[in-house]
Every structure is written in structure tokens, then in C-alpha cells.
Amino acid sequence: SQKIEQNSEALNIQEGKTATLTCNYTNYSPAYLQWYRQDPGRGPVFLLLIRENEKEKRKERLKVTFDTTLKQSLFHITASQPADSATYLCALDGTGSARQLTFGSGTQLTVLP
Amino acid sequence: DAGVIQSPRHEVTEMGQEVTLRCKPISGHNSLFWYRQTMMRGLELLIYFNNNVPIDDSGMPEDRFSAKMPNASFSTLKIQPSEPRDSAVYFCASSLGLAGGWQFFGPGTRLTVL
Numbered sequence: 582s583q584k585i586e587q588n589s590e591a592l593n594i595q596e597g598k599t600a601t602l603t604c605n606y607t608n609y610s611p612a613y614l615q616w617y618r619q620d621p622g623r624g625p626v627f628l629l630l631i632r633e634n635e636k637e638k639r640k641e642r643l644k645v646t647f648d649t650t651l652k653q654s655l656f657h658i659t660a661s662q663p664a665d666s667a668t669y670l671c672a673l674d675g676t677g678s679a680r681q682l683t684f685g686s687g688t689q690l691t692v693l694p
Numbered sequence: 695d696a697g698v699i700q701s702p703r704h705e706v707t708e709m710g711q712e713v714t715l716r717c718k719p720i721s722g723h724n725s726l727f728w729y730r731q732t733m734m735r736g737l738e739l740l741i742y743f744n745n746n747v748p749i750d751d752s753g754m755p756e757d758r759f760s761a762k763m764p765n766a767s768f769s770t771l772k773i774q775p776s777e778p779r780d781s782a783v784y785f786c787a788s789s790l791g792l793a794g795g796w797q798f799f800g801p802g803t804r805l806t807v808l
């Protein structure tokens with residue numbers, strides 16, 4: 582069955598450094614992959630989408646890569662700030678009839694001042 | 695636009711009681727999703743509507759759960775009877791329904807069943 586794994590439940594980094602979060606998947610070939618941010622007590626918020634034929638996508642300090650051979654997406658936050666502290670979820674289109682999203686369990690990022 | 699609106703934000707009820715969660719999607723969005731989030735299982739899709747029609751309800755845990763979408767601006771998720779294991783945060787999300795389209799989530803309803 583389709584499986585999504587995100588690296589370590591929690592990641593702590595120092596302010597100013599680059600945070601790198603990993604999303605691995607098995608038993609599927611998604612057409613696209615999305616990243617969301619979730620703050621405590623709130624719903625997930627969409628950040629970036631990358632398609633299977635795209636290697637990299639950037640938005641301000643965010644960068645996403647998508648390697649369909651490795652079945653992996655990397656999510657980078659450069660020049661990280663304490664305000665970037667949140668849980669980050671990856672999601673890929675699933676095997677349902679409408680290819681609706683399946684979410685990973687998330688990585689909790691803490692940026693230390 | 696106010697975004698996706700959910701009510702109530704918090705619900706505490708006793709086992710066996712009926713619970714109704716409500717959602718108003720973003721105007722113009724034709725797809726609506728109900729999710730459940732717990733620490734153990736993460737964010738799980740319960741049911742998906744497109745143009746008010748249920749497309750995939752394979753994630754609905756059991757017959758105690760039911761969802762309706764009587765029109766494009768309103769949906770309900772009902773649990774009857776509720777059980778302690780139903781305690782979770784329930785999210786509603788909407789999207790334009792395009793392939794690859796991202797979803798806009800509501801603030802969620804935190805349900806506690808005692």
C-alpha cells in the first residue's frame with residue numbers, strides 16, 4: 582500500500598541555518614507533491630506544489646526538490662527564523678478515484694534564536 | 695473571503711451522544727474534504743465531495759459516521775453515537791477541484807468524547 586514517511590518527528594536548528602526536511606514515499610508514483618505548514622491549534626496552510634516533471638521549485642526562502650527515482654522530496658528553508666517554527670506536512674496525490682491527497686505525519690521544526 | 699469556516703471550534707460531549715460538525719467552504723470551490731487528525735494516525739481523509747456529491751467515503755471509519763453536503767456552501771459531519779476513540783481534531787478543507795489543486799483548511803473542531 583502507499584506509504585509516506587517524513588524524517589524524524591522533530592528537528593531543531595539554529596536561527597540563520599538552512600532547515601532540510603525529507604519526505605519519502607513508496608509503492609506509488611505521484612503526479613505532484615505538496616508541502617503544507619501547520620501551526621498549533623490551526624489547520625494546515627499550503628506552501629508549495631511540485632509536479633513530477635519538475636526537479637525544483639522555489640518561493641522566497643523556500644525550496645522544494647522532487648526526485649521520482651529516489652521517491653523523495655526535500656523541503657529547504659534557508660536563513661531560518663524562529664517564526665518558521667511549525668510542523669511541516671508533505672502530501673501527495675493518492676490512489677483514490679479523484680487522486681485526492683494523502684498526508685505524511687509531519688516534521689516538527691523548531692528554530693532556536 | 696473569510697476562508698473555510700468550521701463550527702463549533704470545540705465540542706465536549708459524553709459517549710453515546712450525537713455530534714454534528716459544520717463546515718462552510720470557500721465560495722467558488724467545488725471540492726470539499728473532511729479530515730481527522732490525531733497524534734497516532736496523523737491527518738486522515740474521511741470523505742471527499744465534488745460538486746456536492748460524495749466521491750470517496752472509504753475513509754469513514756464506520757457506520758456511526760455520516761456526512762452530507764446539501765448545497766455548495768454547507769456540509770456536515772455527524773457522529774452517532776459518539777465514542778471516546780472519536781476524540782480528535784476534525785478539519786474541513788475546500789479546493790477548486792483541479793488535478794494538483796491545493797486545499798484550504800478550516801481552523802478545525804476539537805472534539806472530546808468523555
